[in-house]
Amino acid sequence: MKQETNALALARQWLVDNSSLIGVLVLIAAVCLVGALTTDRFFGCNNFLNVYEQSTDLALVSIGQTLTILTGGIDLSVGSLISLTSCLASGLINGDPDRVLPVAALVLALGTCVGLLNAALVIGLRVHPLIVTLGMGAVLQGVTLLYAMGPVGKVPPNFNFLAYGRIADLPLGATIAAMLCILVALLLRYLPLGRQIYAVGDDDNAARLTGLPRTRVLMFVYGCSGFGCAATGLYLVARFGVGQPYTGVNYTLASITPVILGGTALSGGKGGVIGTLLGVYLISLVSNLLNFMDVSKHYQLVAQALIIILAVSVYVNRRRAV
């Protein structure tokens, strides 16, 4: 009898701990149900693989964004960094197959460096990340426009394998993103650095007083975010075949939505990347469904805003209730 109540208590605890994940899963199931009822093309392996494929870019940015938000910060430079890296990648490769690998490596290194610079400014100037990355975003957008005012460069035709290629029927880019996400999730759970990220986000002062390597933590999360942006930039070049100076504009805000849907608190210290990944899939599913229902792009924006408002209101309420 006693053991049974223990098991019940454990199960309840598990449910409470993972309530945000369960919430997203329930929403995903609900969207699938609505989709299956409205159109017979929605519920099928093919369509789900498409949705999975289309979620790549958002997944790549959002993983890094989750890390910065976990430390109580935010990265508003992601949109401009994506634009810059995609322009540089396509402009420097310029159709030459031999340059693909070195340029890809260079762009990824550059993205990481910009992230590290963000972290250095946050630490050195003691200014809130919101302002540092907002300013950095403006600077990067300016630099991007100095480099190219319109679509620039081109990539060899087989470069689009990154975006459209499939290995054993699984889309390559989306699978890379999912693998990265699982890797980061393991890191957050099992490595000291991961626990330190939560500690810094939970109480920055306490973390500093207990001697946690705050500098290293911030460098890591903003570096990851920059790396993710560069990866997204490369992916977008592969998808569109060309770099555009405004291609990343919408990602700044879009990357925050799945993080919040996935149950990561904006105040930091609570949440995780798996929730974010599920949030990304939820968003992709919703926009896929809205496409099937012939909802115009304009009303999709409205839907996106309503989802943000609903998500934040609901989560806040739950946190208050606890």
Added chain:
Amino acid sequence: MTEVTAPPAQGNPDRGLITALRGLLARFGIFLLPPALLLLGGAISPAFLGASNVSNLLLQIAPLGIVAIGQCFVMIVRGLDLSVASMMATAAVIATGFSGSNGDVASIVAAVLAMAVGVGLINGLLVTKRDVSPFLATLATMILLQGFRFAYTQGAPSGNVPPLFRTLGSGKFDGIPFNFAILLVLATLFWIVLHRSAFGRRVFIVGGNPVTGRLLGIRSDLVTIVCYVLSSCLAGIAGLILSGYVGLVDNWVGQGYELDSIVACVIGGVSLKGGRGAILGALAGAAIIMVIANEVLLFGLPIQIQIIIKGAVIVIAAALYARRT
């Protein structure tokens, strides 16, 4: 008591003076920057300080100044309003939604203000009653407005702005632009509201220390909501004026003003943590941004440099203010 404190001041009068000067500089240094920038511009090109360019500068400062006043209120109550630019564009689209004659001005203004009050209420209620972070709440309304605007205009707005708005937005009287006169009136009004009224005191208390505010019996939620409504309404007015200045309306009137108005406030000493700020500082910030933008063109630098400078300025300004406190 006086005997104890007097000797050090007497023994080292220079230090007292320097401290006082430094205090003055910290407080009013911001107001030296616009004239300094103007002189710099004048030194490089005499035309810069000519009557017509200065008058044009005033014309450009006005809409940003009006938005910055509202942003200042919101930032003092620990908020941030990202929806202002979207509100401006919405106001501009509404302005062309009627027949385009002066007879519609009253209904246009009424429609814009009603819309603005609604947007401000949504922002304020989300922030206060649902504890949503101001950043996200105003972000959501920004996207919401954008979606409705695009759905309404089908991506291609058409129609004319009533001539009265054209006059207010771009007309001048003896070199003084009408829209700058509007800015002066609004600035005076809201300077009194913020710095000389009981409501203004409450705004500072709610932003500076919400717990004290609650203990004093201030309805902090109400004060915060009013600040968001003010910000939206001022953005609506600025949008109408800017639509008159631009002449033709597109879906992006006022694009970038959310960032610019925040930058203006931060440069002007409005604290991002709330509780500190002044209307005059925000206006000086707006003037600095517009003068810099004007000078970038004057110096023949590529226009993209404007964005880079804006980004650098906001970080530097925030860093300077962070050091001081």
